[in-house]
Amino acid sequence: xxxxxxxxxxxxxxxxxxxxxxxxxxxxxxxxxxxxxxxxxxxxxxxxxxxxxxxxxxxxxxxxxxxxxxxxxxxxxxxxxxxxxxxxxxxxxxxxxxxxxxxxxxxxxxxxxxxxxxxxxxxxxxxxxxxxxxxxxxxxxxxxxxxxxxxxxxxxxxxxxxxxxxxxxxxxxxxxxxxxxxxxxxxxxxxxxxxxxxxxxxxxxxxxxxxxxxxxxxxxxxxxxxxxxxxxxxxxxxxxxxxxxxxxxxxxxxxxxxxxxxxxxxxxxxxxxxxxxxxxxxxxxxxxxxxxxxxxxxxxxxxxxxxxxxxxxxxxxxxxxxxxxxxxxxxxxxxxxxxxxxxxxxxxxxxxxxxxxxxxxxxxxxxxxxxxxxxxxxxxxxxxxxxxxxxxxxxxxxxxxxxxxxxxxxxxxxxxxxxxxxxxxx
Amino acid sequence: xxxxxxxxxxxxxxxxxxxxxxxxxxxxxxxxxxxxxxxxxxxxxxxxxxxxxxxxxxxxxxxxxxxxxxxxxxxxxxxxxxxxxxxxxxxxxxxxxxxxxxxxxxxxxxxxxxxxxxxxxxxxxxxxxxxxxxxxxxxxxxxxxxxxxxxxxxxxxxxxxxxxxxxxxxxxxxxxxxxxxxxxxxxxxxxxxxxxxxxxxxxxxxxxxxxxxxxxxxxxxxxxxxxxxxxxxxxxxxxxxxxxxxxxxxxxxxxxxxxxxxxxxxxxxxxxxxxxxxxxxxxxxxxxxxxxxxxxxxxxxxxxxxxxxxxxxxxxxxxxxxxxxxxxxxxxxxxxxxxxxxxxxxxxxxxxxxxxxxxxxxxxxxxxxxxxxxxxxxxxxxxxxxxxxxxxxxxxxxxxxxxxxxxxxxxxxxxxxxxxxxxxxxxxxxxxxxxxxxxxxxxxxxxxxxxxxxxxxxxxxxxxxxxxxxxxxxxxxxxxxxxxxxxxxxxxxxxxxxxxxxxxxxxxxxxxxxxxxxxxxxxxxxxxxxxx
Numbered sequence: 015x016x017x018x019x020x021x022x023x024x025x026x027x028x029x030x031x032x033x034x035x036x037x038x039x040x041x042x043x044x045x046x047x048x049x050x051x052x053x054x055x056x057x058x059x060x061x062x063x064x065x066x067x068x069x070x071x072x073x074x075x076x077x078x079x080x081x082x083x084x085x086x087x088x089x090x091x092x093x094x095x096x097x098x099x100x101x102x103x104x105x106x107x108x109x110x111x112x113x114x115x116x117x118x119x120x121x122x123x124x125x126x127x128x129x130x131x132x133x134x135x136x137x138x139x140x141x142x143x144x145x146x147x148x149x150x151x152x153x154x155x156x157x158x159x160x161x162x163x164x165x166x167x168x169x170x171x172x173x174x175x176x177x178x179x180x181x182x183x184x185x186x187x188x189x190x191x192x193x194x195x196x197x198x199x200x201x202x203x204x205x206x207x208x209x210x211x212x213x214x215x216x217x218x219x220x221x222x223x224x225x226x227x228x229x230x231x232x233x234x235x236x237x238x239x240x241x242x243x244x245x246x247x248x249x250x251x252x253x254x255x256x257x258x259x260x261x262x263x264x265x266x267x268x269x270x271x272x273x274x275x276x277x278x279x280x281x282x283x284x285x286x287x288x289x290x291x292x293x294x295x296x297x298x299x300x301x302x303x304x305x306x307x308x309x310x311x312x313x314x315x316x317x318x319x320x321x322x323x324x325x326x327x328x329x330x331x332x333x334x335x336x337x338x339x340x341x342x343x344x345x346x347x348x349x350x351x352x353x354x355x356x357x358x359x360x361x362x363x364x365x366x367x368x369x370x371x372x373x374x375x376x377x378x379x380x381x382x383x384x385x386x387x388x389x390x391x392x393x394x395x396x397x398x399x400x401x402x403x404x405x406x407x408x409x410x411x412x413x414x415x416x417x418x419x420x421x422x423x424x425x426x427x428x429x430x431x432x433x434x435x436x437x438x439x440x
Numbered sequence: 441x442x443x444x445x446x447x448x449x450x451x452x453x454x455x456x457x458x459x460x461x462x463x464x465x466x467x468x469x470x471x472x473x474x475x476x477x478x479x480x481x482x483x484x485x486x487x488x489x490x491x492x493x494x495x496x497x498x499x500x501x502x503x504x505x506x507x508x509x510x511x512x513x514x515x516x517x518x519x520x521x522x523x524x525x526x527x528x529x530x531x532x533x534x535x536x537x538x539x540x541x542x543x544x545x546x547x548x549x550x551x552x553x554x555x556x557x558x559x560x561x562x563x564x565x566x567x568x569x570x571x572x573x574x575x576x577x578x579x580x581x582x583x584x585x586x587x588x589x590x591x592x593x594x595x596x597x598x599x600x601x602x603x604x605x606x607x608x609x610x611x612x613x614x615x616x617x618x619x620x621x622x623x624x625x626x627x628x629x630x631x632x633x634x635x636x637x638x639x640x641x642x643x644x645x646x647x648x649x650x651x652x653x654x655x656x657x658x659x660x661x662x663x664x665x666x667x668x669x670x671x672x673x674x675x676x677x678x679x680x681x682x683x684x685x686x687x688x689x690x691x692x693x694x695x696x697x698x699x700x701x702x703x704x705x706x707x708x709x710x711x712x713x714x715x716x717x718x719x720x721x722x723x724x725x726x727x728x729x730x731x732x733x734x735x736x737x738x739x740x741x742x743x744x745x746x747x748x749x750x751x752x753x754x755x756x757x758x759x760x761x762x763x764x765x766x767x768x769x770x771x772x773x774x775x776x777x778x779x780x781x782x783x784x785x786x787x788x789x790x791x792x793x794x795x796x797x798x799x800x801x802x803x804x805x806x807x808x809x810x811x812x813x814x815x816x817x818x819x820x821x822x823x824x825x826x827x828x829x830x831x832x833x834x835x836x837x838x839x840x841x842x843x844x845x846x847x848x849x850x851x852x853x854x855x856x857x858x859x860x861x862x863x864x865x866x867x868x869x870x871x872x873x874x875x876x877x878x879x880x881x882x883x884x885x886x887x888x889x890x891x892x893x894x895x896x897x898x899x900x901x902x903x904x905x906x907x908x909x910x911x912x913x914x915x916x917x918x919x920x921x922x923x924x925x926x927x928x929x930x931x932x933x934x935x936x937x938x939x940x941x942x943x944x945x946x947x948x949x950x951x952x953x954x955x956x957x958x959x960x961x962x963x964x965x966x967x968x969x970x971x972x
Contacts, residue, residue, distance in 0.1 A: 269888070390593055
C-alpha cells in the first residue's frame with residue numbers, strides 16, 4: 015500500500031529532520047535520503063476528512079522528475095553546506111530546517127488534495143522564512159518579511175481559489191471565473207513572474223546561499239507542475255498565458271543586465287526562466303507541454319543550483335558577491351561553462367526543453383517574434399554573465415573540495431541527463 | 441556518433457588530440473566503406489565523409505600548429521565537440537537531434553574562439569584604430585560573445601521552425617511536407633545567421649580570434665556550412681519566394697564579402713570575408729539548384745581548409761597576425777586554393793561550370809584578394825605542417841575530373857585588383873561593426889535600462905506603500921483604543937457613575953411622590969370621566 019510507504023517515509027524523514035535540529039548534517043542527509051522512498055510509484059489515500067475530503071497522495075511518471083530533482087538537490091546542497099554554515103556561524107538546527115524544507119517540496123508535488131498542497135506550501139514558506147530571518151544577508155529581517163508576505167499572499171490566493179472551486183482533488187479539479195483566476199494568480203505570485211516578481215530578487219539574493227540554491231531552482235519552479243496539472247480543469251486562457259510567459263522571459267532577461275551582484279543576477283534570471291516555464295506549462299497539447307515543463311524544470315534546477323552554489327563558493331573563499339571579481343582556475347571555469355551553458359539552454363537537457371517550448375508557438379508573426387526574442391534573450395544573458403566572470407581573469411585561491419564536488423555534480427547533471435533522456439522518454 | 445563525442449571527452453582529459461585523430465580516421469574509413477546509421481533517428485549524409493576527411497587533416501595539422509599553445513585541454517575538447525556536433529547535424533533525421541547538432545556547433549565555436557587568453561595578441565582581431573565610435577580591436581572574449589549572440593538569433597529561429605514542422609508532420613524530417621511562410625522565414629533566418637549572410641556577417645570576421653585550425657574547420661566544413669546544408673535538407677519544403685530571398689541575400693553577401701576581403705590586411709580576415717562571399721554564392725543557388733550547391737560546398741570546403749592552414753603556416757612561422765612573408769609551400773597552396781575556388785582545377789571546374797555568370801565577378805574578386813597574398817615575399821620553411829593542407833588540395837583534384845568552362849578564365853582579370861590599396865570602406869567592412877558594436881548595443885542598453893528603471897520605480901512604490909500599511913495599522917490601533925476605551929472604560933465607568941448616583945438617591949421619597957402623583961392623575965382621569 016502506497017499510503018503505508020508514505021507514512022513510513024514521512025516518519026523517517028521527519029524523525030531524522032527533527033534529529034538534525036540537534037545532530038546536524040548526518041541526520042539531515044539521512045532525512046533527505048529517506049525521501050527517496052517517496053519515489054516508489056503508486057498512490058493511496060491517507061484518510062478522509064470533513065469538508066477537505068480524501069487526503070490522497072500519488073507518485074507517477076509525471077511527478078517523479080519533480081520529486082527526484084528536489085531530493086537530489088536537497089542532498090547536494092546538504093553536502094555543500096557545512097563550510098558555508100561555518101562562514102555564517104549557523105548552528106546545527108539549520109540542517110533540521112533544511113531537511114523539512116526539502117520535505118515540503120516533496121509534499122507539494124505528492125499530495126493530490128489541493129488543500130494539503132496548500133499546507134505543504136505553508137511548510138515551505140515557514141522553513142525558508144526562518145532561514146532567511148536568521149541567516150540572510152543585508153536587511154535580512156525586512157527581506158524575510160517581504161518574502162513571507164508575498165509567499166503567503168500567493169498561497170492564500172491559491173487556497174481561496176481552491177476552496178471556492180469546491181473540487182479539492184487535482185484529478186477532478188474544476189474551476190471557473192474568480193476561483194480559477196485566484197488559483198492562477200496564487201501560483202504566479204509564488205513563481206515570481208513579471209508583475210508579481212518584486213519579492214524574488216530580494217529573497218533569492220539575500221537568502222543564505224544554500225537556501226538560494228533550493229529556493230530559486232526548485233521552490234518556485236514546482237508551481238509550473240501545478241499550472242500544467244490544473245490547466246485542463248481551470249479553463250485559463252492558455253494562449254494569453256503562453257504570451258505572458260514569453261514576455262516574462264524577456265523581461266527577466268533584461269533585468270539581469272542591471273546586476274553586478276552574482277546572486278542578484280541569478281535571481282533575476284530565475285524570473286526569466288519562470289517565464290519560460292509558464293509558457294511551457296500553458297501549451298495546450300498536454301504531452302508536449304509536460305515534456306517542455308519537466309525538461310526545463312530539471313535543466314534549470316540543476317544549472318541554477320550549481321551557479322548559486324558557485325556564487326556561494328566565491329562568498330566563502332573570495333568574500334565577494336561581484337561577478338566581475340569572480341576569478342577562476344580551470345576547475346571553476348569548467349563548472350562556470352557547464353552551468354551557464356545549461357542555463358542558456360544551448361546544450362544539455364535544457365535545450366530539449368526549449369525545443370518543446372518552441373513547439374507551442376503558434377504561426378502568428380508577432381508571437382513568433384516574441385518567442386524568438388524570449389529564446390534568444392534567455393540564452394544571451396547567460397553568456398553575458400559568463401563573460402563577466404571570464405573577464406575577471408584567472409586566479410589561484412583555496413576553496414573547499416566538498417563544495418566544489420557538489421557544484422560539479424549539479425552542473426554536470428543537465429548533460430548526463432541528456433544521455434539518459436531517451437530511456438526516460440521511452 | 442558516440443565515438444566522436446567520446447573522443448572529445450578523452451582529449452579533454454588527456455589534453456592531446458590523439459583520440460580526435462583516431463576517431464576521425466575510423467569514422468572516415470567507416471563512411472567510405474559504406475557504413476551507415478542503423479537507426480531511424482539518423483540518415484546517411486553525403487557530407488559526412490567530407491567533414492570527417494577535412495577534420496582528420498585539420499587535427500593532424502593542429503598537432504604541429506598548437507604544439508606550443510596553452511589550454512590544449514580546452515582546445516581539443518571543443519574541437520571534438522565541434523566535429524561530433526557537425527556529424528550529428530548532418531546525419532540527424534529527428535528534429536531534436538538536428539537541433540542538438542546545430543546548437544553544439546554554436547557552442548563549440550564559442551568555446552574555440554575563447555581558446556587564446558584575452559591578453560594574448562594572437563587572439564586579437566583588428567588594428568586598434570578607432571572609426572565611427574568603434575575601436576577596431578576585438579579580444580577573444582568579445583569575439584566569442586559577438587558570435588554566440590548573433591548565431592543564437594538563427595538558432596532560436598530554427599527551434600521554432602523545426603518544432604512547428606515536427607508538430608505538424610511528426611518528428612522525422614524525411615517525412616515532412618510543405619512549410620508555411622512563417623516557418624520558411626525562420627529557416628532562412630537560421631541559415632543566414634549560421635552562414636554569416638547579411639546582415640549577420642560580422643561575427644564571422646571577429647571569430648578569427650580563434651586559432652587558425654579552428655578557422656580552417658569552421659570555414660570549410662562545419663558551422664558556417666551548416667547554413668546552406670540546412671537549406672539543402674529542408675529547402676524542398678519551402679515556398680518559392682524563399683529561393684528568391686536566398687538568392688538576393690546570398691548574392692549581396694557574395695559581393696560585400698569579396699570587396700571586404702580586398703580591403704583587409706590580416707590574412708585570416710581576408711579568408712573570413714572570402715568565406716562569407718562564397719557562402720553567399722552557395723546560399724544564392726542552394727534552393728534553386730541543390731546539386732550545384734553541393735558541389736560548391738565540396739570545392740569551397742577543400743580549398744578554404746587548405747587556404748587557412750597555409751596562411752596559418754605563415755602565422756605560425758612568423759608568430760604574427762600580419763606575416764610579412766609566406767613559406768613557398770604555403771604560397772603554392774594558396775595558388776592551388778585560388779584555382780580551385782575560381783573553377784580552374786578539376787574539383788573547382790566541376791563545381792563552377794554550371795554556376796550563373798555573375799559568379800565569375802565573385803571569382804574575379806577572389807583572384808584579387810588572394811593575389812595580394814601571393815604578392816608577398818616567400819620564405820623557406822618545410823616543417824611537416826604543409827602535408828595535410830597540400831593533401832587536401834591535391835587529393836580531391838585527382839579524384840574528380842572536369843575541364844573548366846572558358847568563361848571562368850575571365851576571373852583572372854581580377855588579378856589587377858591585387859595591385860590596389862586598402863579602400864577604407866572595404867577595410868572597415870562596410871561599417872557593419874558599427875551596427876554590432878555601436879547601434880545594437882546602444883539600443884539594447886536603452887532597453888534594459890528602461891526596463892530596470894520601470895522595475896525599480898514599481899518596486900520603490902511597493903516598498904513605500906509599506907508606510908501606508910504602517911499608517912493603516914496606526915489608524916486601526918487608534919480606533920481599537922477608542923473602542924476599547926469606550927467599552928471598557930467609558931461604558932463601565934458611566935454605568936458605575938449612574939449606579940452610584942441612583943444608589944445615592946432617596947428612592948422611598950421619590951416613590952412616595954410618584955405614588956401621590958399617580959393617584960392624583962388617576963383621580964383626575966376618573967373625575968373627568970364621571971363629569972362627562
